[in-house]
Amino acid sequence: MDDARSAIEWHSWEEGFAAARERDVPVVLFLSATWCADCAEMEEKTFGNPQIRANLEEFVPVKVDADRRPRVRDRYNMGGFPSVVFCTPDGEILTGATQLGIEGLRSVLERVRGVWSDRGSEAGRIPRALRDSEPPAGTLEAGIEGSLLGRLEAAFDDEYGGWGDAPKFPMPRTIEFALKRDRAAARRTLEAVRTHLHDDYEGGFFRYAENRDWSEISHEKLTDENAALCRAFANAYLATGEEAYRETAGRTAKYLTTTLWTGEAFAGSQAPGPDDSYGAPEDRTGPPVDETVYAGRNALAIEALLTYHAYTDDAEAKRFAERALGALEELIDGGSVAHHSGGDRDALADQARTLRALTTAREVLGSEAALETAQEVADYTIETLQDDNGAFRDGPAAGEGLLSYPLYPIDTAAELADGLLDLAVLADDEEYREAARGALSAFAGAGDRMGPQLAGYGTAVSRLVGEPLVIRVGEPAGSDLHRAALRIADHEAVIVPGADCEGAVASAGKRTAEPAPSPVDLERAVSALVGAGAAE
Structure with a gap:
């Protein structure tokens, strides 16, 4: 299919590998996102260069939207977007990089051409996370929570707030973990996030900051991150009673239900404005919104709005959550969740987040229908994605390239475990609790090595063993x-x-x-x- 921006005949994921096998040439995978300004720049300037296009004749160019194909993203991401990955016709990785200019990409193309000529498919490799995919199982103990809290305290940035150095991400689940266990750190981080990442003009949060002091903001806004932060600020309001937290959660809810509202559900993301012009409101030109309705992102938004409504009685938040819940249910078929309309099914993240949205609807709205659907989603997930050792795969171990290799994401397993623990109480069924135990114990052997970004695992373990x-x-x-x-x-x-x-x-x-x-x-x-x- 042609793309006028770069004039390259990009192939789809499946078509590209079929063509590469037929021609016995490498694949060059361009992994991008609609909200990624660097992706658009590279496609236009680097791939649009006539010499680059000529050099691609000995490759099969494949373009994948990272949001639409998250399992491809998680296996081929080179550490940021865009990612440019060179693969064998079977999907094994030859080499890869993030954003490249014309000379950089031309140099890599020449090097890969030489490697392919000398060694062919033997030069490909399978990442260790897929090659040695057995999770580090162990015994679940209450000490995991305390050990993780100790590492959070050690990683906390006393000067600027947040955890770690640079870049600085808001880490909403880590904030929620800290709200019960290290409230001072949680509040310091909430203040930093609100001060530096919150859009005071249009609401919502920008994605992250490049520097330790929260400067050099990356101005894209993703629905899932905004939803998670809306929930975190709402929970901070519950914990402290501070009106400022309620106001921030409310403004984020407003952003979700206006700018990101498609008319029936929540859009996927909003790209940065032209030249990242986030100064005065009169300079705004309405950054583009990707109106794709993603199951997992909508589920997070539903959960966030219902959480906010539960603490404030906000009728608008409830109304939009209920409407989006109807759209989400259209993506569910017998417990199987589609990533988006017509998209892949059974991604663990979509299953987990949909489960949480449904259990929250039961808790806040009293919906028996939501509880019934939650059980269908949980039962299907356990049946199709849980291994004999209790671990959950990120999706079906099938598909082109490295999709046939199972991946076990610990953060998503923790999200699923949280939903299963809720469901065990709501449905009065201990089998869901045991499924959560399996999901968490599969990673307990690494409990002493988890960093702040995995605090959600500590929350789930605490809820299970405490x-x-x-x-x-x-x-x-x-x-x-x-x-x-x-x-x-x-x-x-x-x-x-x-x-x-x-x-x-x-x-x-x-x-x-x-x-x-x-x-x-x-x-x-x-x-x-x-x-x-x-x-x-």
Whole structure:
């Protein structure tokens, strides 16, 4: 298919490898994204150069949208976008790089041509993450949470906030982990993220900062990252009661439901404006939005808006979440989730995030239909993606290139485990809890080596081996008692509206409080329950 921007006859993923095998020539894979300004620049200036086009005659050029094909992205990403990857006709990697200029790409083309002439397919390699893919299994212990917290404390940037050096990413799941365990670090990071990455004019958050001090902002906005930050700021409001956190979550929710709203669901991303002109509002020209409706990104947005609604009674957030939930359900077939309309199915990230959106809908809206669909998604995921050792693959081990090799993403496994733990309570089914145990124990052998970016794993382990708070409410969703339960200051709690009990009954592990007939009584019961647990 032709692309006027570079005048190169780009092949699709499947077509490209078939053509490469037929011609016995290497593939040059251009992995890009609609929101990536560097990708557009390289396609126009580097691939658009006549000499580069001539040098590509001995290759099969393949262009893949990283958002549309996440399993390709996760196997071939060279550390950023764009990624340029040279492969054998079977998909093994010859070499690769990120953004290249004309001379850089021409040099690599010549080198790969020589290697291919000398060694052919024997020069290809399979990345270690795929070649040695067995996860580092181990025993789940409460110490994993404490060990991870210690590494977060060591990596925390006391001067600028956030964890690590440069580049600086907001890490919303790490913030949420810290909200319960190192609140000072969480608050310092929230302030840094809000100060430097939040768009004060149009709402929403930019993707990351190049430098340790949060300077040199990368101005693209991704729906999943905005949704996760909306949820993190909402949870910070729950934990602290600070109005500034609520306002930031609300502005992000507004950005999701205006700029990123397609009319039926949430768009995938928004690219930077021309020349990254993010100064005065009158200079804005409306950066382009990719209106592809991705399942996982919509699921995160639904969860975030319902979380925000649970703490604030914001009717608009609820309305948009319910509408997007309807669109998300159209992508589900027998528990199998399509990445987008007409796209690949059964990606673990889509399954996990959809599960979380559905369990949140049960907790906040009281939807029995959402609970039923959540069980279908969980059952299908366990049946099709879980190995005998308990680990979950990122998708079906099938497809062109390295897609036939299984990949076990620990961060996604933790997201899935969180949803399964919620579902175990909501559906009163311990099989989901055991599936979560398998997902987490598959990586427990690496528990002492996990960095701040994997704090979500620590959260899931804590919820599995610890004594998480559960509140069963014998009144329907929306009642005063249910709303009070949602606002108990623990964002890791599970709330079950419409339960078979009198009043509201809080429990943590084997300890159960007396039924609370009113919101005030519930608050007292939970405080006593949590206090008793801390004293043990």
